[in-house]
Amino acid sequence: MSRKHRVWYPGAIYHITARGNRRLSIFHHPDDYEVYLKILADVQSMYPFLLHSYCLMTNHLHLQIETTNFHIKEIMKELHSRYAVYFNKKYGYVGHVFQGRYGAELIKKDRYFLEVSRYIHRNPLEAKMVKDLSSYRWSSYPSYLHLVENQMISLQKTLQYFPEPRMQHYKQFVEKINTEIKEELDKWLQK
Numbered sequence: 457m458s459r460k461h462r463v464w465y466p467g468a469i470y471h472i473t474a475r476g477n478r479r480l481s482i483f484h485h486p487d488d489y490e491v492y493l494k495i496l497a498d499v500q501s502m503y504p505f506l507l508h509s510y511c512l513m514t515n516h517l518h519l520q521i522e523t524t525n526f527h528i529k530e531i532m533k534e535l536h537s538r539y540a541v542y543f544n545k546k547y548g549y550v551g552h553v554f555q556g557r558y559g560a561e562l563i564k565k566d567r568y569f570l571e572v573s574r575y576i577h578r579n580p581l582e583a584k585m586v587k588d589l590s591s592y593r594w595s596s597y598p599s600y601l602h603l604v605e606n607q608m609i610s611l612q613k614t615l616q617y618f619p620e621p622r623m624q625h626y627k628q629f630v631e632k633i634n635t636e637i638k639e640e641l642d643k644w645l646q647k
Contacts, residue, residue: 459631460539463562471572472519472528474536474644477552481515482543487607489594492539494515497608499535506610509572511579512594520563520575522613532558566617566645570629573614577630600626617645 476482483489489512496519500507503526511518521528540553563569579602580592589597599606600614601623618625 459557462527462529462560464523464529465536466523466525468528469520469522469563469569470520470528471559471561471563471576472532473516473561475516475555479515479555480554482517482539483512483514483594484547486593488543488546491542493594493608495535495538495542499531499538499606502534503531505531506613507596507608508569508610508614509576509596510609511576511592511596513579513583514586518579520569520576528560532560534544536584569623570617570645574630597630600630 483492492512495533496507497580504524505526506522506524508520508522509518510520521531526601533622536554536558543553544550561572563572577589577595577597580586580595581589586592589595590601592598595605598604598609598611599609615622615626618629
């Protein structure tokens with residue numbers, strides 16, 4: 457039985473997820489995170505796309521990607537095959553690094569776009585890995601707060617929903633507790 461084809465068109469936006477095979481770690485050492493991000497930047501130069509947010513966790517990852525002229529399958533195949541070769545070679549492993557095919561949820565609505573951004577950035581907090589989201593190095597969230605400069609990240613689309621000072625409002629949106637978010641989303645999307 458063949459796989460269902462991914463929906464794709466220029467400008468399609470996805471919430472990409474990938475998990476380690478058998479839920480094992482895909483990042484053992486800080487070098488692994490850095491290599492993944494370097495490969496991601498290289499793939500972005502080969503197959504241009506907008507990266508709106510990302511978070512690399514120990515055994516899984518999240519990417520919020522907007523394609524341009526290249527199918528998401530080309531982007532992900534290059535990214536994950538190169539990382540798998542690196543990972544297996546470094547640790548002397550064989551076989552699959554990632555569990556099955558990556559998830560690619562199509563983002564069609566502004567509300568969902570913002571919910572995905574918030575969800576991705578809150579991942580380390582929800583997993584109780586950090587108390588302060590801005591301290592998690594393997595996420596695009598510090599870029600949104602201008603704590604680090606990251607040329608890969610496209611902030612414009614996300615921040616356009618928020619009034620000035622945009623970064624401060626985005627920070628409040630991400631860091632609020634879940635019960636307050638529905639009202640926040642309604643407020644930001646009514647402009």
